[in-house]
Amino acid sequence: MEESAIKRIPPHSTKAERAVSGSMIMDSDALLICSEMLVSDDFYQGQYGVIFDAIVEMYKSGIGTDLVTIQEKLREKEVPPELSSVEFIGELIGSVPTSANVKNYAKIVHDKSVLRKLIKVTERIAGECYTDKTPLDEILDDTEKSIFDVMQNRGGSEFEPIRDVVLRTLDSIEKAAKQKGHITGLETGFRDLDYKTAGLQKSDLI
Numbered sequence: 072m073e074e075s076a077i078k079r080i081p082p083h084s085t086k087a088e089r090a091v092s093g094s095m096i097m098d099s100d101a102l103l104i105c106s107e108m109l110v111s112d113d114f115y116q117g118q119y120g121v122i123f124d125a126i127v128e129m130y131k132s133g134i135g136t137d138l139v140t141i142q143e144k145l146r147e148k149e150v151p152p153e154l155s156s157v158e159f160i161g162e163l164i165g166s167v168p169t170s171a172n173v174k175n176y177a178k179i180v181h182d183k184s185v186l187r188k189l190i191k192v193t194e195r196i197a198g199e200c201y202t203d204k205t206p207l208d209e210i211l212d213d214t215e216k217s218i219f220d221v222m223q224n225r226g227g228s229e230f231e232p233i234r235d236v237v238l239r240t241l242d243s244i245e246k247a248a249k250q251k252g253h254i255t256g257l258e259t260g261f262r263d264l265d266y267k268t269a270g271l272q273k274s275d276l277i
Contacts, residue, residue, distance in 0.1 A: 082186040083115030087179035092119050093167035094176065095126045096136045096160070101173040102126060108177045113184035118154050121145070122163075138164075185221065192217045 091109070094101040106127050111120035125144045126136055134140055138160055145155035153159060196214050199205050205213075 081115065081190060082183045084179050084183055085116060087176045087183075088114050088116050088119040089163060090167050090176040091173065091180055092122045092126075093163040093165075094170035094173040095123070096141055096164055097167065098170040098173070099130065099136075101170040102130055102136075104174050105177045106130075108174075108181055109184075113180055115183065115187070118150070121148060121150055121154070124148075188221045189218075192221060 091105055095105055105123070109123065111124045114120035114123060122141075122145070125141065125148060129136055129140065129144055134144075138157055141160055142155050142157060145160075192214075196210065196217070199210050199213070
């Protein structure tokens with residue numbers, strides 16, 4: 072049978088997706104690692120993407136993850152009963168002997184996701200080439216932009232532990248308190264402007 076007649080399955084690793092989900096339930100450190108590398112759309116199996124979002128939402132709300140809390144959260148999301156069952160969640164946890172290798176699991180999930188995105192882009196571009204109705208310059212520009220978008224979006228979410236934000240903010244407050252005068256940022260040399268703005272701050276868009 073010719074390869075073109077065979078239905079090809081997009082790149083994915085069910086074992087890695089299960090391992091990531093189980094590790095995130097077991098270990099908050101694993102959760103932080105995965106949330107920096109992945110987003111829910113990176114999971115080929117939709118149920119693991121839902122679990123990923125649920126665990127991240129729980130962490131942000133200060134809710135610990137265990138069999139009971141994750142089950143309740145999944146019920147709130149109105150997932151099919153088999154996905155919120157104690158048996159299913161227990162199997163996820165039991166499938167991971169240790170969360171120490173979670174970064175490797177997450178990388179596998181991430182890499183497969185990028186491959187699937189590239190396949191979609193190349194299939195769409197190939198379709199435009201075969202129809203031969205779009206100017207070449209437009210096809211080339213579209214190809215370049217699409218590949219660039221895949222490269223830009225291949226990282227994970229912008230999730231940051233709240234303790235890091237708090238410590239950084241406290242440090243800024245402490246430095247400002249020690250500084251003499253009313254200028255807490257970078258002086259511009261214009262007295263009236265510095266007086267009104269307290270100097271140029273890091274978060275300012277000038």
